[in-house]
Amino acid sequence: MSVHDFIRARFVRTAYAEPVDVTGKTMIVTGASPGSLGFETARTLASWGASVVITTRSNPDAAADALRARLQYAEACQRVEGQALDLSYSDSVASFVRWFVENHGDRLDVLINNAGIHLDLLSRWTEPRLTDDGFEIQWRTNYLGSAHLTHLLLPLLEKTGQATGDARVVNVVSHLHVKGSNDDLFGRTRPYDSWAAYGNSKLALMHMTRELQRRYAEESHVQAYCLHPGSVFTRVADKGLEGTGMIEKARNALSPVEAFFLKTPEEGAQTQIHCATYPRLAGGLYYEACHPAEAGKDVEDTEVAERLWTETEAWVAT
């Protein structure tokens, strides 16, 4: 072990997902731009045998080409496809699902809701930044967009679960879900705070995980998981510091130091890979470092989970 690796191992501990043969399975990984957790997740899943559809907001073909360039076998390269998806636009979600059904029929083994944003790392916003349809942008993208996609794909997941006994939804959340609060999931009760908004979006995805498990695991064999990937050196901070001038410049200059103390995207992707593949993994739980972990107390409230599900379902129907 080099000195570099020895010192780094003191700060960054990674549990690795055990390789599983997933040949014949079809998986979707949202938000798989090069340099992201989604990209590394898709790379491993394709190399373990899955057919993987990756999504990015723009240039999905370039992302798929970059992924193929990182795969060792031509066979694995053929199993990768890129498709555009912007979770903050309902039309984009609907047209992605139409494309998927036209091209893949009704088989979907695993949906990984990985795409996400955390845009105001310095907590400078005093008012929410809104999407075109009027929602706080992080809530709209991380929760509502992913929930919309999940609801539209559920019939496929159910059908696959019933046929194979194992379909999965994997929601990439964050330990920052504790910044959110059940009190704010149905309307804001506190002054706007962008970190709380990010936390709410992840807390809501955790409620969705539990509700999915409660409603679909037993009869349809659709298991649901949520997880914190760790602190990972991706492009999430580039976007979160965009426009901050000197701070952005300083961070760029210091990025090798930051990278040293954070997980690489490959290291960070391990828990979501584990949740997507490990045989008979217990569903409805929150994972960290490839093991079940303790979640914030608000996640325990089953009435909130049920109400959120019903209201989201009604919103999707409109």
Ligand SMILES: NC(=O)c1ccc[n+]([C@@H]2O[C@H](COP(=O)([O-])OP(=O)(O)OC[C@H]3O[C@@H](n4cnc5c(N)ncnc54)[C@H](OP(=O)(O)O)[C@@H]3O)[C@@H](O)[C@H]2O)c1
């Ligand atoms: N990195 C960490 O330390 C960390 C910690 C906890 C949780 N997470 C979570 O991990 C997930 C992956 O993040 P990452 O660290 O890999 O960040 P990243 O490098 O910024 O990747 C995020 C991905 O999401 C996509 N995306 C952004 N907005 C979107 C939208 N409106 N519709 C569809 N896709 C969109 C991005 O596409 P573009 O390239 O087009 O922007 C990108 O592919 C996120 O859910 C994040 O909240 C990350």
